[in-house]
Amino acid sequence: MxxxxxxxxxxxxxxxxxxxxxxxxxxxxxxxxxxxxxxxxxxxxxxxxxxxxxxxxxxxxxxxxxxxxxxxxxxxxxxxxxxxxxxxxxxxxxxxxxxxxxxxxxxxxxxxxxxxxxxxMKSSENHPMDGIVHVDEFVVGGYEETKQGRSYDSKKKKAVCALELTDDGKVKRFYILKIKDFSSKSLRQIFDKHIEKEARITTDKWKGYAPISEEYNITQILSKNGSNFKALHTMIHQVKTWIRTTHSWVSDGNIQRYFNEFCYRINRSQNxxxxxxxxxxxxxxxxxxxxxxxxxx
Ligand SMILES: [Zn+2]
Structure with missing residues (x-):
């Protein structure tokens, strides 16, 4: 055809x-x-x-x-x-x-x-990331957009995301998962679905990542207000802005679908x-x- x-x-x-x-x-x-x-x-x-x-x-x-x-x-x-x-x-x-x-x-x-x-548009999960990977978590919704971090405010939707970078720091692939809290068990899902054990992973100092580093190659560094995770924070900013401006509001039950759509376009921007x-x-x-x-x- x-x-x-x-x-x-x-x-x-x-x-x-x-x-x-x-x-x-x-x-x-x-x-x-x-x-x-x-x-x-x-x-x-x-x-x-x-x-x-x-x-x-x-x-x-x-x-x-x-x-x-x-x-x-x-x-x-x-x-x-x-x-x-x-x-x-x-x-x-x-x-x-x-x-x-x-x-x-x-x-x-x-x-x-x-x-x-x-x-x-959902990921097949058949091609886990195996290079340089940055992982961070974020919240969507609520009115405190400036208040950064791991708020346990139940009104906000929580997510963890992973960004694979090329050797010269360009965006290669991006995945987001909705999670119910920022515990190790919840954060771990993105590792098991999208990241190879050999990948060189960097996270911030959040204690939730420590138990995961027993099995994955994780280096924990200070975030310095995101300056150590520039590309990742740009992506997080983009997805939040996209949800707020294009869709204005997204329900808890549907938010993973919007994440899938966003990542699908990012991950195929070369194709x-x-x-x-x-x-x-x-x-x-x-x-x-x-x-x-x-x-x-
Ligand atoms: Zn027949």
């Missing part, structure tokens, strides 16, 4: 003029390795006009969007593709409200679909050519999610 490359909106609009164009794209992607009937396991099929496939043995028909994250997409695939394109290729994406105005869909419908896209295709590929490979599973308070 010919994959869509680049970030040009006019070329994108030209490539995906109708829902049918999108169905074909999904169909090519979904059955790239061939068809497999979900009902009887047979592999021979007829391709129908709408790019769905019908099994030659049991006549079961499957559409190109069925069982993917585009499953039963209410507002048509073309709009869904455009929303994916915005979320993948722009720097900050849009709020659900802005997206709803731009594409003429209900705000809540846009919000739910965007959460599905964020599910596809912008293929970022849209990569996202659609993940949308197709991720099993459908129904609305009930998406709604968080």
């Amino acid at each position: 010919e994959i869509f490359k680049g970030q040009n909106l006019l070329e994108f609009a030209e490539c995906f003029k109708t829902d049918e164009d999108c169905k074909k794209y999904l169909s090519d992607l979904k059955w790239k390795e061939g068809f497999l009937c979900r009902k009887c396991g047979h592999t021979a099929s007829q391709i129908r006009k709408d790019f769905s496939r019908t099994c030659n043995i049991c006549s079961h028909t499957e559409s190109s969007s069925a069982n993917t994250l585009f499953h039963k997409c209410k507002f048509g695939l073309r709009k869904a593709f455009f929303i994916c394109f915005e979320m993948a290729t722009t720097t900050k994406s849009l709020s659900a409200l802005q997206m709803s105005v731009r594409y003429g869909v209900q705000e809540n419908t846009a919000r739910l679909f965007m959460h599905k896209v964020r599910e596809a 912008k050519e293929s970022i849209f295709h990569n996202l659609i590929d993940k949308m197709v490979k991720t099993d459908k999610i129904n609305q009930k599973e998406l709604v968080c308070s």
Whole structure:
């Protein structure tokens, strides 16, 4: 199949003029390795006009969007593709409200679909960071933006993040995890999910990191108000600003999804050519999610 490359909106609009164009794209992607009937396991099929496939043995028909994250997409695939394109290729994406105005869909419908896209943006956790890694924790929300540190204020959402740097101090990869407190046990999650034991890790002097250093190669240094963690603190500042300005408020149950979206774009900023295709590929490979599973308070 010919994959869509680049970030040009006019070329994108030209490539995906109708829902049918999108169905074909999904169909090519979904059955790239061939068809497999979900009902009887047979592999021979007829391709129908709408790019769905019908099994030659049991006549079961499957559409190109069925069982993917585009499953039963209410507002048509073309709009869904455009929303994916915005979320993948722009720097900050849009709020659900802005997206709803731009594409003429209900705000809540846009919000739910965007959460599905964020599910596809989740890290596979297959490529842990193994170089220079800085780790720190932060809080989001509440009104005391200037009050830094490990406030146990329950209204604030807590997170731990890890940034991999190149040898010359540039951002390589970034991950954020929502955690319930700043205990060693909670902080440890980001190490186990995203960091190799061999990585050269630096944290500040918070005592929560000490027990983790028994298994990981951690050096603890003074933060000096963040001046020893400049790149990491810039990223933390960016994610907090992004949540506050683009989305204004994010619920506790959803915040990890926003973190996933933010990190997805950062981690693929070197692969912008293929970022849209990569996202659609993940949308197709991720099993459908129904609305009930998406709604968080
Ligand atoms: Zn069949």
